[in-house]
Amino acid sequence: MLQFSRKKMLGLAFAGLSALVSLSPAAGYAADLKIGLYADVSTLDPHFNNLAPNISLSSHLFDALVNVDANGHLIPGLATSWKAIDQLTWEFKLRHGVKFSDGSNLTAEDVVFSLDRPATLTNSPGPFTSYTKQIISKQVVDPYTVRLKTATPYGPLALDVSTIFIVSKKAAQNATTDDFNSGKALVGTGPFKFASFKRGDRIELVRNDVYWGEKPAWDKVTFRILTSDGARLAALLAGEVDAIENVPPADLAKLKTNPKFTLAQKISWRTLFWTLDQSRDKSPDITDKNGKPLDKNPLKDVRVRQAISKAINRQALVDRTLEGLAVPASNIVAPGILGYADTLKVEKYDPEGAKKLLAEAGYPNGFGITLHGPNNRYINDERVVQTVAQFLNRVGIQAKVETLPLAVYFGKARAGEYSAALLGWGTLAGDFGLRTLLGTTNPDTGWGSWNWGKYSNPKLDQLVQSSLASVEQKQRQDFARQGAVLALNDYALIPLYHQYATWALRKGLKYTPRTDEFTFAYQFHPE
The missing domain is CATH 3.10.105.10 (Dipeptide-binding Protein; Domain 3)
Structure with missing residues (x-):
């Protein structure tokens, strides 16, 4: 039988306590977050198929020039500001110091490439070109300034580009949609990086430590594809996932009275x-x-x-x-x-x-x-x-x-x-x-x-x-x-x-519910 000294036992106890603390909210990061999604994600190529589940997932890996807050209002993304300098020209000022997940710097060239790319995907089942067709020319003024011209005065341009994710020109220039789905071309500026993608089953992401914004509270996020209401709820009740979206209406009353769970709701x-x-x-x-x-x-x-x-x-x-x-x-x-x-x-x-x-x-x-x-x-x-x-x-x-x-x-x-x-x-x-x-x-x-x-x-x-x-x-x-x-x-x-829109979460989690119904892992936080 092995013998341990008091000093060694105290040391092991302290090490174990330290490991627990490293997973606690007070340390800033937790090990893993598991979320049950109601719809499948068909692709990780952010410009290939314009479907809400795809856009929601892409938001973890990439950023747009303009973001949308939980109330549906436009806020700065990769662009810190935007303005119409005349009736046909919009100017976007890029955020300094933004890096892609491979460590390379974001520049205006990446922005222009990303706005051009949707039109090159001629086999897209759901094109993003409706958001880019108003733009008739793009000008790189300097590495951090882009000007976009429209054929006629067009007020919603900032809203349009909020749906176009900015990819690395270097990584995506010769990439196919399959290269994105495999992770080869998944180089973005978002809060997470790619880990694995099993279509119809799960997507795994890990924290992007060079992200320009507030770092997410999770080392790793697993999205489980659970299209059946019963399967999604069962996974939550069994502790297989920490949160689910699209809570089945018939089960709301049961969840509201269960002390192990909380709900997040928004019109x-x-x-x-x-x-x-x-x-x-x-x-x-x-x-x-x-x-x-x-x-x-x-x-x-x-x-x-x-x-x-x-x-x-x-x-x-x-x-x-x-x-x-x-x-x-x-x-x-x-x-x-x-x-x-x-x-x-x-x-x-x-x-x-x-x-x-x-x-x-x-x-x-x-x-x-x-x-x-x-x-x-x-x-x-x-x-x-x-x-x-x-x-x-x-x-x-x-x-x-x-x-x-x-x-x-x-x-x-x-x-x-x-x-x-x-x-x-x-x-x-x-x-x-x-x-x-x-x-x-x-x-x-x-x-x-x-x-x-x-x-x-x-x-x-x-x-x-x-x-x-x-x-x-x-x-x-x-x-x-x-x-x-x-x-x-x-x-x-x-x-x-x-x-x-309704989300159910295990006790100890909080989520900022969104009017656009998207589920963003980086907006989940330990209480």
Whole structure:
């Protein structure tokens, strides 16, 4: 049997205590953070596929010129400042002393290369070029100054470039997307560095000790891909992960009363609304009460659209169907987002008023309609469609329900196969939302790319164009608000609610919840 002296035993005890202290919050770093993600990450190439899970993960490895804070406001990133020096030119001043994870220095050449790169990825399934196509030229003034020129005045350029991550020109110049996925080309300025990537299973990152900003509290972060709600919750309860995003609504009450866990919540940028077919004289899902197709599309009448809005009890929808995980909406963007109009109020539940409007529009006995929606995209989305159908039936609109998996639903909705379709949309600027959701459809400019109802109003188009062309923020805000008021007073779409984003964490952790719903490991901290 080995014999230990008192001195040696004390030394070992002290060493063990020191090891524990090194993992404690007081020491500044903890060993490992494990997070359960609800959606798969398809690539680590930050310019290849414009999907939210990919963007969220890329934010750990790379930086953009401009960052977005937890409330959806623009803040300095790799650029310490930006300004319009004339109507067509924006100047970005770069942060000094920033190094890539390989120790090389960030320069303006890396910025120009990164802004050019998305257009070279011609096989991209989700291009980032919508954020760069406004830029017609790039000028390197000096190693820390870049000027970007646009063909016409364009106010949202700083918001656009907040989605373009800056990569190392040296590492990425001849790199393929596979080189990023393998880690070979993953040289960034973000708070973490690449460790491993097993698609559909996990991504492992380690702290970047040359990061220019506040160092993350974790030596290592593991993101587990747990797309099943049950599997994600089970992993949290079993201690296999420290936190999860997209908490299943049915399990919220159980987690709230469990002393081992805490919740972080915030109203997200995602607004849920109904898009209504307003372009066709005959609409595919509109019938009389006997199921015979109507020759006239009632959704083209603003009184019918207003009646549908009045028929919906939004507070009951939020309280019962969504289990409190939303707030009733009056706008297409969440409160605090550029273009949110305070003058717009949540439509009051008024079934008698809805019946009166229907009678005035020539439908005293209502009509038949099928409501379409996804069944695996938003919080309790299938139940939301069913609940709205019940509200419409009470005012004489005979509503049927059909829901589909997202992969099928989006394609059919965008192809115009539905009369009424549920959509959720998140944006950090109201004029962006109006342009995409309600602008007159134009494939050449990208306007109306998600305008499922084919709404068209030249006055709205002009207000949105004026907003986008405003380089002065207050002027842009005013135009965006005017556009929102015009569109929503015309019931161009029917807002329902703003969704909550919810994270669940083990006790002893805290997280800054974000309006954009992203999960950033570097914003988790030990308490």
